[in-house]
Amino acid sequence: MQQITEKDLSKIAKKISNKVKKGDYIFLEGELGVGKTTFAKYFINHFNQKFKKKIVEVLSPTFNIVQYYDVNNRISIAHYDLYRLKSKKDLDNIGIFDYEDQFINLVEWPKLLNKKKINKISIKLKYANNEKSRKIYIKNFGRFKN
Amino acid sequence: MKKNLIFLGIETSCDETAASVVMQDSKGKVKILSNVVSSQIKIHKKFGGVVPDLASKAHADKIDIIIKQAIYKSKKSFKDIDGVAATAGPGLLVCLMVGMTAGKTIARFLDKPFFGINHLEGHALSAGITNDISYPYLLLLISGGHTQFLSVNNFGDYKRIGTTIDDALGEAFDKVAKMLGANIPNGKIIEKMSLKGNPKKYLLPKPILHKSGCNLSFAGLKTAVMLKIKNVKNNKSKYDMAASFQETINEILRIKCSKAMDMFLDLRPKLKNKNFVVAGGVASNKSIRNNLIKLSRSKGFTIIFPPSKLCTDNAAMIAWAGIKHYQKKSKGNFNVESSARWPLDPEAPFMKGPGLKL
Numbered sequence A: 001m002q003q004i005t006e007k008d009l010s011k012i013a014k015k016i017s018n019k020v021k022k023g024d025y026i027f028l029e030g031e032l033g034v035g036k037t038t039f040a041k042y043f044i045n046h047f048n049q050k051f052k053k054k055i056v057e058v059l060s061p062t063f064n065i066v067q068y069y070d071v072n073n074r075i076s077i078a079h080y081d082l083y084r085l086k087s088k089k090d091l092d093n094i095g096i097f098d099y100e101d102q103f104i105n106l107v108e109w110p111k112l113l114n115k116k117k118i119n120k121i122s123i124k125l126k127y128a129n130n131e132k133s134r135k136i137y138i139k140n141f142g143r144f145k146n
Numbered sequence B: 001m002k003k004n005l006i007f008l009g010i011e012t013s014c015d016e017t018a019a020s021v022v023m024q025d026s027k028g029k030v031k032i033l034s035n036v037v038s039s040q041i042k043i044h045k046k047f048g049g050v051v052p053d054l055a056s057k058a059h060a061d062k063i064d065i066i067i068k069q070a071i072y073k074s075k076k077s078f079k080d081i082d083g084v085a086a087t088a089g090p091g092l093l094v095c096l097m098v099g100m101t102a103g104k105t106i107a108r109f110l111d112k113p114f115f116g117i118n119h120l121e122g123h124a125l126s127a128g129i130t131n132d133i134s135y136p137y138l139l140l141l142i143s144g145g146h147t148q149f150l151s152v153n154n155f156g157d158y159k160r161i162g163t164t165i166d167d168a169l170g171e172a173f174d175k176v177a178k179m180l181g182a183n184i185p186n187g188k189i190i191e192k193m194s195l196k197g198n199p200k201k202y203l204l205p206k207p208i209l210h211k212s213g214c215n216l217s218f219a220g221l222k223t224a225v226m227l228k229i230k231n232v233k234n235n236k237s238k239y240d241m242a243a244s245f246q247e248t249i250n251e252i253l254r255i256k257c258s259k260a261m262d263m264f265l266d267l268r269p270k271l272k273n274k275n276f277v278v279a280g281g282v283a284s285n286k287s288i289r290n291n292l293i294k295l296s297r298s299k300g301f302t303i304i305f306p307p308s309k310l311c312t313d314n315a316a317m318i319a320w321a322g323i324k325h326y327q328k329k330s331k332g333n334f335n336v337e338s339s340a341r342w343p344l345d346p347e348a349p350f351m352k353g354p355g356l357k358l
Helices: A006-017 A036-050 A088-096 B041-046 B057-073 B091-109 B117-124 B167-177 B188-194 B219-229 B237-264 B284-297 B317-325
Strands: A001-006 A025-029 A064-071 A076-081 A103-106 A120-127 A132-140 B005-011 B016-026 B030-037 B082-090 B112-120 B137-142 B147-154 B157-163 B277-278 B303-304
Touching: A006 A036, A006 A132, A006 B188, A025 B277, A036 A076, A036 A103, A036 A120, A103 B016, B005 B057, B005 B091, B005 B317, B016 B057, B016 B317, B030 B057, B030 B317, B057 B091, B057 B188, B082 B091, B082 B117, B091 B112, B112 B117, B112 B277, B112 B317, B117 B137, B117 B147, B117 B157, B117 B277, B117 B317, B137 B237, B147 B237, B157 B237, B167 B219, B188 B237, B188 B284, B237 B284, B277 B284, B284 B303
Parallel strands: A025 A103, A025 A120, A076 A103, B005 B082, B082 B112, B137 B277, B277 B303
Antiparallel strands: A001 A132, A064 A076, A120 A132, B005 B016, B016 B030, B137 B147, B147 B157
């Protein structure tokens, strides 16, 4: 566990953006308003910056459930939000994870997503006593373990 | 002589499965012959608050019934249809594909043109169904999935002058409703709770209020409510929080709409008919409505709220957009594909919100 500011969150997003590739997952957990989409905003735009692309708006995907971002011909990011889904069945119905191997997958509210044996970085954010800071817990799975 | 034009519209971009038949008569008058929306709100309640079965399967199960109903209610038959329009984006891909496939199939069988419509264009033009409105006009779209200011310069010419940089306004309402413990996470409950609360009780932040043009930001406000609500237990305080939240939104909209109006007029200083259209589900909130009516009056704008059945997601606006395309001598396009991301104004500049220092 680490206590961080928004600036630190950006740095962490940058560090992780240098490690991931197609088919990888980043799970983002934590209460409403804690900073999950803020992480996504930094993560996606660190990619854009790295490949000299325009900075883009990263809007909350809550309503649409998934938003796609094409950084270039080879790198696309899928930003999911499963907040509105109630059951595993909803998830199957939507079929949004049918092409996950073609994207870097950022998943907010991932509880319903029961995927074994995936390469995953799990990030949990919590409110801290100080309003401007957060606690962050990062856990690695699959190839990120090594 | 011009004849009546009859279009079938289909909308499946998100939760709603919708179909509609719209007619424009030889004199240019528009009539919605049917407007069927499979609103899932009843199911929401039954299953304890969250969308149970949204998604493509739900659309696929319902689409044929909804279309049949739309045709039946219109008192027309398929052979009367002059063209078919379906939402092609933006939205959830698998959902869009259901409506697009149905629409293309019907158009193919009828040997009529097919149009893939941008959902946002549907909203942008919807005011023209019930109002004889002239271009240009300023549009504020406030719904669960979209929050933007558009300068509608002409048919097919839309300039986005502002957008939310994080959450949509309807989403902020829904999430605050959830924080306040509403059993239906629906922003409409905020309006009701506000009636019993003190709007001055809690001082909440108004992110980017005086910067970033008429861009909007609600994430920080949502977070502030979350932090304050942790100490709020009794109902009275919850009502106060709902009222304070709504009041804060009203203050933000007042400043930002005023800014958007200035930006809109800067582009055309001599404009006589200043029209301001407010569409989207949030536009049904009476407090927001009154606030925007007052503001428009003071700024010399005529405010127009399309009827609520045209504000929320519906297929009449898609049929209507199809008619507009058809009248521009467009032959339609069967090859148009569903597109999850489809900005109405791809040239819109990115305006940095605070905090995005990489």
